[in-house]
Amino acid sequence: MVAEKIDGKLISSSLRLNIQNEISSLKILHPDFNPKIVIIQVGDRPDSSTYVRMKLKSCAEVGIDGELLKYPADISQDEMINKLNALNNDKSVHGILVQLPLPSQLDEELITNAVNVEKDVDGFSELNIAAVFKKNSKLKIVPCTPKGIMYMIDYEKIQLEGKNAVVCGRSDIVGGPMGKLLEKRGATVTTLHSKSSLDQVKFFLKNADVIVSAVGKAGFIHGDDVKSGCVIIDVGTNYVPDETKKSGQRMVGDVDYDSCAQVASKISPVPGGVGPMTVVMVLHNLLQTAKEQYGI
């Protein structure tokens, strides 16, 4: 078997176009409709700058007004909270995104919870998390990466009910909500994590129909580890040395693509898989919050 590639670039492009069209139509119907996101970056981490730039560019492409607020790395917690409160109260702002990670003097949980739940386009505030985890809750804003993965799974018409799903990693942003979203759709989910033994990892991977890996280890999953015909979604972003690249390195996922592609039925690559889905889901969430705030 040679796996079909799940093309996150293609899927995200088509969704981005839908979002762009919907915003254009809404602007015609409601001339005052002007969806706006504010992105807050604290300090100057180069990776954060790259992500922020990508997000702002995507926003501009679909007709979302994007503003970047950059604060010095030594901003105090009180000052951050004050800034967030002002943005929470600013009716012209429909989404607030605090680029993580934050410098150590800032309590990430406290800061993400300070974003008004209706403007929390990252879906990281406690009330949005709780809605994902409660069985019968109406979903509010779903974190972008797991939301993007569910979109890919639906796009590819991957069956979940009665299937064994394995999520590798249990972060609050990816692994945790991912497991719950798969479970809500009928999969029987096992979450592997740093305290799982090697034997456990091997056992559950080998019996999985759907694998979502978000552990951040290059080569974590090899073709020998997985079941024939399984579906693999690779969330890892790791860098390995590569002399052929100008930067001397190359981005890879958690999955050894070539060996897994011989065994799996579908597999998402890195780059070009989950990454572009995550970015487009920021837009999707912002469109949702803006529509709610405009009451349309």
Add this chain to the structure above:
Amino acid sequence: MVAEKIDGKLISSSLRLNIQNEISSLKILHPDFNPKIVIIQVGDRPDSSTYVRMKLKSCAEVGIDGELLKYPADISQDEMINKLNALNNDKSVHGILVQLPLPSQLDEELITNAVNVEKDVDGFSELNIAAVFKKNSKLKIVPCTPKGIMYMIDYEKIQLEGKNAVVCGRSDIVGGPMGKLLEKRGATVTTLHSKSSLDQVKFFLKNADVIVSAVGKAGFIHGDDVKSGCVIIDVGTNYVPDETKKSGQRMVGDVDYDSCAQVASKISPVPGGVGPMTVVMVLHNLLQTAKEQYGI
């Protein structure tokens, strides 16, 4: 192998005694310390009346002031919310417990979320749920049944790290938080639910080191289904016909005790297992909220 019985009655009695002693000491140290719970019962369901009576009796035994507010089955949602707000603002009340289930005109989620998070001794409000589910959150108030089960597991010195745990059932009150609490302690957790196939149920049960069953089906787990030496915690409360009883029925769990006891290493019975632990955890949570509100 003949399994050792996990004696919930004994474990809960010893914890109840600790709570009683702590409250006595606190009342001596702080003469104004008067922990109080208000239990709200809507309508007249006989099972609810039994649970409420048990809780009030337990409160009295340890020195917690318990008050029962009974409302008619047709109370409106607005009226319920108003009553809850008054209790939220009443400084003499340290815990509020709304006995579930509620009549259908009341939105259970809305009502449980209306209880102030600091007085939510059931741990059902969204912010308490979110704290259980977020990886690094400081736990606030943990729902009584999963909290009681974790206490039993610790009391019995059951190892979780590197073990396969299977939770049967995914309710917001038991299965959901249970899986997360086991995972936080290092177990690799699979949750089985109504959409899991029979094959999946058999496969995961047979490979489980620790099983927590909360599906509400008598005879759901049989000795043939489980691995030698596993630990089984039975949360089920089911009634089966029994002519030798005056009531014509008898309470059993999800687990066929006799056959499982031949295979498992430890097993909690029904009655006398999880049930008494759940009740004592109401007291434990109330003591926690009262101490926080008194600032001691």
